[in-house]
Amino acid sequence: MLKKRLTLYIDTSVIGGYFDIEFAEETQSLFDNLEISHFNIMYSSVTEDELLNAPREVRAFLETIPNNLKNKVELTEEAVKLADTYIEEKVVGKTSREDCFHIALATINKADILVSWNFKHIVNVFKIRGYNAVNLKLGYSQIDIRSPKDIVSYEE
Numbered sequence: 001m002l003k004k005r006l007t008l009y010i011d012t013s014v015i016g017g018y019f020d021i022e023f024a025e026e027t028q029s030l031f032d033n034l035e036i037s038h039f040n041i042m043y044s045s046v047t048e049d050e051l052l053n054a055p056r057e058v059r060a061f062l063e064t065i066p067n068n069l070k071n072k073v074e075l076t077e078e079a080v081k082l083a084d085t086y087i088e089e090k091v092v093g094k095t096s097r098e099d100c101f102h103i104a105l106a107t108i109n110k111a112d113i114l115v116s117w118n119f120k121h122i123v124n125v126f127k128i129r130g131y132n133a134v135n136l137k138l139g140y141s142q143i144d145i146r147s148p149k150d151i152v153s154y155e156e
Helices: 014-015 025-033 046-049 057-066 077-088 094-108 125-137
Strands: 006-010 039-044 070-075 114-115 144-146
Touching: 006 094, 014 057, 014 125, 025 094, 039 046, 039 094, 046 057, 046 070, 046 094, 077 094, 077 125, 094 114, 094 125
Parallel strands: 006 039, 006 114, 039 070, 114 144
Antiparallel strands: none
8 A cells, every 4th residue: 555755844954954963863753754654855945045054964854855755845925924913813922923924835735744943933832822723724634743753754
């Protein structure tokens, strides 16, 4: 039986986590197993913008992912509006707008799972409930949000 490839929207923290001692093991495992785990990576223009001031190896990391396993999405007016609604509904504060862009882009582009190491504003059960309440209110699907620790391989 063929398995559907899951699309994982990764935010900037996951890319940085590949090179961070605290997060490297789980993050490297995630990327090392893309092919056998049936995952595709989705990232965004927001991610690229956030990487501009990162160390060179972190900035260059996206290039190491095979093109057939990654997809870049652009920040759209629809995503900005959804992100701003998360803030208006007080899911998070105004300083978390870029985080909201990631949630909105993953939602609108129908990622199967948003993956992040940001436990304060993204991978947080209370924030996830808030994002999903807004999504449902506006007719979007709920978004599954996890850390790389939660992403397990589908190896047999």
